[in-house]
Amino acid sequence: MTCTPITSGRTPGPEWTSPTHLQDAVRTRASGGPSGRSGHRMVAWKRQLVLFGGFHESTRDYIYYNDVYSFNLDTFTWSRLSPSGAGPTPRSGCQMSVTPQGSIVVYGGYSKQRVKKDVDRGTQHSDMFLLQPEDGREGKWVWTRINPAGAKPTPRSGFAVAVTPNHQTLLFGGVCDREEEESLEGDFLNDLHFYDAAKNRWFAAQLKGPKSEKRKRRRGKTTEPESADKQECGGAGAQGPLEVVREVVTEDGTVVTIRQTLAAPGSAGRPPSDEEDSPDNASGPVVGPSPRSNAMLAVKHGRLYLYGGMFEAGDRQVTLGDLYCLDLHKMQEWTALVEMDPGAQEWLEDTDSEEDSSEGESAEGGDEDEDSGESGAEAGGALSGDTCL
Numbered sequence: 001m002t003c004t005p006i007t008s009g010r011t012p013g014p015e016w017t018s019p020t021h022l023q024d025a026v027r028t029r030a031s032g033g034p035s036g037r038s039g040h041r042m043v044a045w046k047r048q049l050v051l052f053g054g055f056h057e058s059t060r061d062y063i064y065y066n067d068v069y070s071f072n073l074d075t076f077t078w079s080r081l082s083p084s085g086a087g088p089t090p091r092s093g094c095q096m097s098v099t100p101q102g103s104i105v106v107y108g109g110y111s112k113q114r115v116k117k118d119v120d121r122g123t124q125h126s127d128m129f130l131l132q133p134e135d136g137r138e139g140k141w142v143w144t145r146i147n148p149a150g151a152k153p154t155p156r157s158g159f160a161v162a163v164t165p166n167h168q169t170l171l172f173g174g175v176c177d178r179e180e181e182e183s184l185e186g187d188f189l190n191d192l193h194f195y196d197a198a199k200n201r202w203f204a205a206q207l208k209g210p211k212s213e214k215r216k217r218r219r220g221k222t223t224e225p226e227s228a229d230k231q232e233c234g235g236a237g238a239q240g241p242l243e244v245v246r247e248v249v250t251e252d253g254t255v256v257t258i259r260q261t262l263a264a265p266g267s268a269g270r271p272p273s274d275e276e277d278s279p280d281n282a283s284g285p286v287v288g289p290s291p292r293s294n295a296m297l298a299v300k301h302g303r304l305y306l307y308g309g310m311f312e313a314g315d316r317q318v319t320l321g322d323l324y325c326l327d328l329h330k331m332q333e334w335t336a337l338v339e340m341d342p343g344a345q346e347w348l349e350d351t352d353s354e355e356d357s358s359e360g361e362s363a364e365g366g367d368e369d370e371d372s373g374e375s376g377a378e379a380g381g382a383l384s385g386d387t388c389l
Contacts (some may be wrong), residue, residue: 010139033078034069039092043104045369047073050081052106064090064111068131068141079139087143092156099197100167104131107171108264112159124155147243150202153193158293162311164328165302169195170308175293188291188311192326208332224301288334289324302329305337 034040040054047070061329064169067090088094094109106129112122128148134140153159159174171193175186190206289295294310306309310319323338 030071030076030078030216032080033071034067034080036067037065037092039110040065041094041096041106043096045102045104047099049073050095050104052111052131053088053091055090055111062112064092066090081139082142083131083141083143085143086145088127089125089129091125094125095121095159095161095169095171097161097163097169099130101197103134103197105169105195106131107130108153108156116201122177124157126155126175131300133226135187146200148195148202149199151193151204152202153191154189159189160295160297160306161295161303162299162301164194166250167197169197170297170299171195171302172297173292173295173309175291175311183319185310186293186294190289190291205331207326208330209333211334287324287336289322290320290340291322295320299328302327304328310355 002230007316025072025307032209034051034054037054037056040051042049042051044050051069051071053065054065055062057063068083068087070079070081071077072079089111091109091111095105095107097105102142108127109125110122111125112120112200112366119158130144130146132142134142153174154170154176156174157174160172162170162172164170173189173191175184194203194205195201196203198362289309290311292309292311298305306324306326308320308322310317312318320340321338322336322340325335325337326333327335
């Protein structure tokens, strides 16, 4: 893959235009709004919708934005805001949320710039800014750069965001791209982070794991001290996070391998128990969303719901359709509501390789009809070798 077609989160999304509103059966259109774009972010602030950033890409060029607009929900009019202070650089796909104090937080995002002809270089931002209304000045805003403490997320793009009932911001997954001049590879993530605006601090989520009070203790078994990272799987000798490998077989027989690294369950420093060393724990299936970007989050009644997303396997982009739930009050384990269906996986790949392969097969099979069976078998074997990972 080349860097040129890469956009924020790898999916540019639909073009966005000014909204229309039906009032008293008369169709009205708000003017003075932002230009058409995708990858922007928008939040509801009092009786306004505040929009920031995004990008627009055409066949010849692209542009990233860092402008701010407000849409008044009473008058249905747009206005462009001009905050004072040093704000974020142009970007798309950032985190944008409203704090309990009435400020707007902007974190991270993605942008790219052209370093030479037909070669672009992307940037995954990890800075954070606060957009606040100025005291006593109606319609006036100010940008302030902040530096939160705690366990900050690693730089990434394509992460999902939601807000908890106690007004903390959730961040899940995403992809960390490693770009070279003519190639792009990504490490997909499935970690979960909380941002507490009142404390201006990041927290890495730690799942406690399922309750095991009813399980019988295994006595007389000698075990070595374990780290918190291996308590859930119960494996011997493992000192790092648990890595789960899943193989998904698609309808055409293609095997896609998904590697999932799970964070340590339970709180740090919790001593291991005999129950956690039982064979039941060691052999039990690990439930949780696999690494992905562009998933969607929603919170309802203290439960976090996660649906879909995508990941890359080689040159393939695989689209997911699974659904998970996490009780934010208990923070024990993910529950799979709709599991990943191997037969329903979708992917996007370069059509040029398919056309070249088809032309090659036609050329080989068009020489002699009597060799068509043998040529077809050879072509089929070559295709299987190209698509299996």
